[in-house]
Amino acid sequence: GSDLGQLMRSLPREDVIREIPFNLALSPELLLGTAPPPSPADRVMLRGRIDLLLRHGGRYTVVDYKTDNVSAEQIEQRKDAYRPQVDLYRQALQRIAGVEVAGVVLVFLGPRIACEM
Numbered sequence: 001g002s003d004l005g006q007l008m009r010s011l012p013r014e015d016v017i018r019e020i021p022f023n024l025a026l027s028p029e030l031l032l033g034t035a036p037p038p039s040p041a042d043r044v045m046l047r048g049r050i051d052l053l054l055r056h057g058g059r060y061t062v063v064d065y066k067t068d069n070v071s072a073e074q075i076e077q078r079k080d081a082y083r084p085q086v087d088l089y090r091q092a093l094q095r096i097a098g099v100e101v102a103g104v105v106l107v108f109l110g111p112r113i114a115c116e117m
Helices: 003-010 028-032 072-097
Strands: 016-026 044-056 059-066 101-108 113-116
Touching: 003 044, 016 072, 044 072, 059 072, 072 101, 072 113
Parallel strands: 059 101
Antiparallel strands: 016 044, 044 059, 101 113
């Protein structure tokens, strides 16, 4: 019954894209906070999987399911902890697929809370 659930149900099946694997080459200083490598060809390969991508109105929303055992009061703190991961998902989609991410929603399954980033 949530806004997110209603959006998912309203979209055509082809616009609800599940389990998207990606590989993204990043400069080590961006990912690890180290000094730039001696060669621009040196890269760190990031491998990930986006739980759910919703395409609607020419825009894309990333949905990431979280299984953390957290209370509703701890959600804001957890959101901050997941911000780097969310930023990497945005980068991956922009650089690999050329799509702009309009929003990211973290869905904490334990307390049944969906929150926008």
